[in-house]
Amino acid sequence: MGPLSGIKIIELAGIGPGPFCGMLLSDMGAEVIRVDRAGAVLRGQDVLTRGRKSIAVNLKSEQGRETILKLCESADAIFEGFRPGVTERLGLGPEDCMARNEKIVYGRMTGWGQEGPMANAAGHDINYIALSGALSAIGPKDGKPVPPLNLVGDFGGGGMVLALGIVCAILEATRSGKGQVVDTAMVDGAALLMSMFYTMTAMGGWNPERGTNLLDSGAHFYDTYETSDGEYVSLGSIEPQFYALLIEKAGLDPEQFAPQMDRSQWGKLKDKLTEVFKTKTRDQWCEIMEGSDVCFAPVLSLTEAAEHPHNIHRKTFSELDGVLQPSPAPRFSRTEPELTHSSRQPGQDTLEVLKDAGISQESIDLMLASGAISLANG
Numbered sequence: 001m002g003p004l005s006g007i008k009i010i011e012l013a014g015i016g017p018g019p020f021c022g023m024l025l026s027d028m029g030a031e032v033i034r035v036d037r038a039g040a041v042l043r044g045q046d047v048l049t050r051g052r053k054s055i056a057v058n059l060k061s062e063q064g065r066e067t068i069l070k071l072c073e074s075a076d077a078i079f080e081g082f083r084p085g086v087t088e089r090l091g092l093g094p095e096d097c098m099a100r101n102e103k104i105v106y107g108r109m110t111g112w113g114q115e116g117p118m119a120n121a122a123g124h125d126i127n128y129i130a131l132s133g134a135l136s137a138i139g140p141k142d143g144k145p146v147p148p149l150n151l152v153g154d155f156g157g158g159g160m161v162l163a164l165g166i167v168c169a170i171l172e173a174t175r176s177g178k179g180q181v182v183d184t185a186m187v188d189g190a191a192l193l194m195s196m197f198y199t200m201t202a203m204g205g206w207n208p209e210r211g212t213n214l215l216d217s218g219a220h221f222y223d224t225y226e227t228s229d230g231e232y233v234s235l236g237s238i239e240p241q242f243y244a245l246l247i248e249k250a251g252l253d254p255e256q257f258a259p260q261m262d263r264s265q266w267g268k269l270k271d272k273l274t275e276v277f278k279t280k281t282r283d284q285w286c287e288i289m290e291g292s293d294v295c296f297a298p299v300l301s302l303t304e305a306a307e308h309p310h311n312i313h314r315k316t317f318s319e320l321d322g323v324l325q326p327s328p329a330p331r332f333s334r335t336e337p338e339l340t341h342s343s344r345q346p347g348q349d350t351l352e353v354l355k356d357a358g359i360s361q362e363s364i365d366l367m368l369a370s371g372a373i374s375l376a377n378g
Contacts, residue, residue, distance in 0.1 A: 002029020002328075002337040007076050007170065010035060010068065011052065012059075012092075013346075014081030016125070016150065017109050017158030017186065019048035021079065024163040026051035027328035027337050033075075033353055035059070035068060036346030038374040047325040049343040055354065056347030056374040063372035065091045070357055072097045072104055076173075077166050079107030079182075084114045094181050104179040105169040109162050111153070113185030125153035125186065132157070132190035137197060141211030141218065157189025212263070214238070220270035221246065221260065224299055231282035235273075236295035246294045250276055345376035 007030040011022040026032040027050075034049060038058040042049070058064040069092070072078055078097055080087050087093045094106040108114060111123040118131075129135045129152045130145075139146040165182035173179050200206040205214075212218040221237040237246040240260070247257050256272070259265045277285065282298050289296040300308060306317040306324055318327045321342040328337035350373055354364055367373045 001335075001340070002027065003332055003335040004167070005029035005335065007031065008074060009033070009166070010071055010075050010078040012068075012078070012080040012082070012087070013037065014109070016081075016154040017162065018079070018081035019046070020155050020159030021107070021109065021162045021166070022052060023048050023050060024160065025166065027339070029335065029337060033071065033349075034344075038064070038347070038371060040346040041377065042343060042345050045321060045323045046343045047323060050320065050325070051340050052344065053349035053353055054344040054346050054376075055350040056376075057350075058372050058374075059090050059092065061370065061372040063367045063370060067354065067359070067367070067373065068092055069096065069100050070359065071353070072100045074357065075101065075104055076170050077105035077107060077179075079109065079162065079166060081109040084110060084119050098179055102178055103173045105166055105173060105182060106179060107162055107166045107169075107182045107184065109158060109184050109186075111186045113188065114183045125150035125158075128153040128157070128186040129190045131187050132194060133198075134190045134194050136208075137194075137210060137216060139210045141209065143210070145210070152193060153186040153190050157191075157193050158184065158186040161189040161192070218263075218266060220266050220273050223270065223273075225273060225277035227280060227282040227285060228278050229281040229283075232299035233277065233282055233285050233289075234297050234299055238295070242293050242295050245292060246289075246296075249288050249292065249294055252276065347374045348376040350375055 004025060007025075009022075009025055009030050009032045011018065011032055011034045013019070013034055013036045022032050022034060032052040034052040034054045036054050036056045038056045040056060055067075057067055059068065068078075080092075088096075097104050097106055110119070111128045112118040112121060126135065126147045129147070132153075134152050135145045135147065138148055162182065162184040165184055169180055169182050197206055201208075207213050207218075210216060215222060217223045221235055221243055224232045224234050226232055235246065237243045243260050246252070247254055250273070252272070257269060280288075285296075286298055290298070303324075305311060311317060315327055317324055318339055319325075320339050323342060328339065351364065354373070355361070364373070368375070
């Protein structure tokens with residue numbers, strides 16, 4: 001089930017990018033053991049924690065620490081999302097884990113990185129993408145920067161980059177026989193996602209003023225437009241042949257819209273398109289343009305996206321235990337990923353995981369009595 005089947009990874013539970021990384025690895029077939037806080041309780045289903053086993057451990061106890069190190073002996077990787085130095089103080093840093101297993105990959109997720117002037121400061125996605133240059137480029141003309149949810153820092157530049165780094169390091173360890181640390185910083189990842197725009201800047205093709213460029217809503221042919229029913233549609237008619245088709249299907253004046261790349265005309269042409277798109281409903285525009293080379297799509301809500309025929313055909317969304325959620329991606333022709341189960345209660349798999357690791361029932365009972373580990377719901 002998935003191309004990472006047979007890979008074993010330990011996840012020291014965190015929030016945001018850490019769980020997303022664990023979900024990606026689990027979706028691809030890896031056995032991911034999530035180490036939750038002893039006594040923790042999960043209320044409701046958390047899509048980001050699907051597909052993993054959960055053990056509940058008190059990492060501050062000597063027995064809890066020893067439990068994690070025991071699991072490291074047979075694991076391919078372990079990853080954490082604490083501030084720099086926290087796992088070292090717990091006795092679970094890279095050196096501690098590699099002393100038990102020299103091939104283990106140690107993934108680290110932080111906002112600012114393991115070193116640097118801001119390494120120990122608190123922060124969130126909005127701060128990391130601000131420092132990377134990404135946030136300054138997102139927002140309307142003459143308006144303030146707008147955070148694109150927490151997609152760029154936490155998920156794209158964070159969890160996804162960490163997952164890639166872990167897989168790369170596991171592959172390298174099969175050749176070298178040695179593990180290594182994967183230092184993933186969301187500010188680094190967010191900057192990486194901006195590579196194209198740093199290229200455009202270097203080539204003189206990017207205006208630092210928001211909302212005035214080709215891809216930031218400055219161009220009339222690359223933007224969203226409100227329809228007569230208060231919904232929205234999206235346009236991306238960049239190439240000349242696609243732009244010509246937009247003119248045809250929207251019933252526009254070819255002469256008026258001829259200067260496609262004349263930035264001095266973009267404002268006026270955008271005003272005209274705004275008027276035109278308000279003459280029909282979103283569904284009516286879909287009948288005219290959807291599926292054509294206009295580069296058009298309706299702007300859908302989370303619920304509507306799951307109901308769109310294209311997404312239904314591709315099974316882009318799945319329902320697991322009554323919760324609608326995105327399906328694993330990408331697709332594989334042979335080792336097809338599969339959703340196995342939804343989120344587990346913290347500690348739901350403590351007994352199974354520890355017994356599989358060779359820890360005796362007597363030792364487990366002692367740890368339960370001391371509070372070093374716990375079972376689901378206490």
